[in-house]
Amino acid sequence: MTEHIVIGAGLAGAATAYALTMRGEDVTVLEQHTPANAHGSSHGSARILRFAYPQRLYLDLVVAARAMWDDVERAAGTELIITTGALDHGEARHTAELAALFAAAGIDHEVLSPAQAGARWPQFAFDTAVLWHPAAGVIDAETAVSAMLRLAVASGRARVLEDWTVAEVGRRAGGGFRVTSANGGAVDGERVIVAAGAWLPALLGHLGLPRGFLESLPDFEVREEQAFHLPYRDGERPVRRDDPWPTFIHKTGEIFTYGLPGGRDAGFAGQKLAQFNGGRVIASALDADGQITTAMRARMIDYAQRYLPGLVPEPYAETTCLFTNTPTEDFVIDEAGGVVVVSACSGHGAKFAPLLGELAAGLAVGDGSVPEEFRVAHHRG
Incomplete structure (x- = not known):
């Protein structure tokens, strides 16, 4: 059984898959089109990497993410x-x-x-x-997605399924999840990480999220x-x-x-x-x-x-x-009942991709934490 199912093969999904395989975890990435396709937020070769944020939190996170980009480039x-x-x-x-x-x-x-x-x-x-x-500087988004997925697959612990449209995330009687596709296919896993970007609003009611968590998500x-x-x-x-x-x-x-x-x-x-x-x-x-x-x-x-x-x-x-x-332009990275949501990067998430993947992987395996500003409770408050 695949340990982790990542929904979405944009920058956040590719980074999460890579981070999980670096931890020795098995991953299946489900992408309804192709990685970094033009229907999402990670296509093209030009995204800004900048340090100028009015909040010290984000400035420090850019510094951390920049070092992680160096590691990805070397690998x-x-x-x-x-x-x-x-x-x-x-x-x-x-x-x-x-x-x-x-x-x-x-x-x-x-x-x-x-x-x-x-x-x-x-x-x-x-x-x-x-x-x-x-x-x-400038990040080549498509090449970055390809590089992180290639590294994940080369580890022997990841696979990427293209043209795979998620219809429903359901809980299995014996534990874990079964993700079904629009054409009847299915993938089983212990945990699900949703990195669906602008597709998230249409998926929210089909992810098996607890009602309280779902109702607390920001608009x-x-x-x-x-x-x-x-x-x-x-x-x-x-x-x-x-x-x-x-x-x-x-x-x-x-x-x-x-x-x-x-x-x-x-x-x-x-x-x-x-x-x-x-x-x-x-x-x-x-x-x-x-x-x-x-x-x-x-x-x-x-x-x-x-x-x-x-x-x-x-x-x-x-x-x-x-x-x-999101209303505050803060990210949403949180977990409920075995489902991790990584989304709503408010137009400035590309530069943080390796870090977002690491944060999501930590939540999925249960050994990490994320800034409180990214938790659903912060948005609700």
């Missing part, structure tokens, strides 16, 4: 992260407070005036102080985000050169925009831009349509014209991605 023999550095600016980004946290945590950083930052990065336009931290909001790749102007250097564009977060009272080098799936030819939580709200991934709106396209073009003189303000590629948010 896989594959580059997963490109170091680019990151820029934070805008009056609502509170760079002074972020810098104070960096100083307390020993994170290398600089605070520059708009003129100083503009001289160093003339491809940007700044109107407030700018926080620079050079350790930030999940799924958004279909829209991202736009704008080309570098002639002479600008793409991400894999010696001087890549940094990632950035620009937050004012009106806009919350982020950007990063577009990565492999956009030909390394430009910067990827998006408005944080700017997409439409949907019930779950089942309702995603992959459509780009003319309003959001126009908004991002206008943003580039105002703040990114180093880009041609004409998208050459566009994509959508699903964010699953």
